[in-house]
Amino acid sequence: MPADSDSPAQISDPVPAYESRTIALVGLMGAGKSTVGRRLAEKLGRQFFDSDHEIEKAAGLSVADIFAMHGEADFRRGEQKVLERLLGEAPHVLATGGGAYMNEETRALLREKAVTIWLNADLETLWRRVQKKNTRPLLKRPDAKAVLQNLFTEREPIYAQADLVVHSKEGPHGSTVNAILKALKTWKPA
Numbered sequence: 242m243p244a245d246s247d248s249p250a251q252i253s254d255p256v257p258a259y260e261s262r263t264i265a266l267v268g269l270m271g272a273g274k275s276t277v278g279r280r281l282a283e284k285l286g287r288q289f290f291d292s293d294h295e296i297e298k299a300a301g302l303s304v305a306d307i308f309a310m311h312g313e314a315d316f317r318r319g320e321q322k323v324l325e326r327l328l329g330e331a332p333h334v335l336a337t338g339g340g341a342y343m344n345e346e347t348r349a350l351l352r353e354k355a356v357t358i359w360l361n362a363d364l365e366t367l368w369r370r371v372q373k374k375n376t377r378p379l380l381k382r383p384d385a386k387a388v389l390q391n392l393f394t395e396r397e398p399i400y401a402q403a404d405l406v407v408h409s410k411e412g413p414h415g416s417t418v419n420a421i422l423k424a425l426k427t428w429k430p431a
Contacts, residue, residue: 265355267342271370272360274336282334359403
């Protein structure tokens with residue numbers, strides 16, 4: 242007797258378009274890239290990498306120390322090398338540093354090898370979050386909120402070039418993870 246065409250053995254979920262790509266979270270410091278990224282990786286059964294942490298491991302220095310001792314330009318060169326290495330790994334979830342996506346070559350590499358998701362948070366949310374840590378080299382100044390505002394204004398049009406945009410709001414990180422999973426279902430390679 243022929244198998245019923247609607248039997249469960251005949252029906253299978255299509256492989257998601259993003260399955261063969263790294264999912265790279267981009268956005269300003271405080272957007273939740275690391276925290277949300279860890280939870281997203283767990284949900285997808287993937288490895289998680291934080292590019293800042295990987296840079297620190299490679300350099301043997303904290304991001305703040307690299308900035309202080311070698312400057313931002315040197316940090317960005319190292320960041321690009323680390324991202325190139327990470328994007329050569331099996332598909333995973335990657336939290337990028339806030340400035341990584343500003344580099345045109347890095348942006349092109351991310352577009353080629355990853356699905357980029359801009360975690361877009363409003364300025365007040367970002368400000369509340371970044372005040373919880375004093376490890377942000379670009380904000381170690383008396384006018385830190387103005388610096389954050391300028392970064393927000395300057396970087397917003399570049400972040401908007403990401404494949405997908407997900408709003409990172411106050412509240413449980415699981416909500417942002419679910420919004421990312423929903424957005425990923427709509428992604429198609431260019």
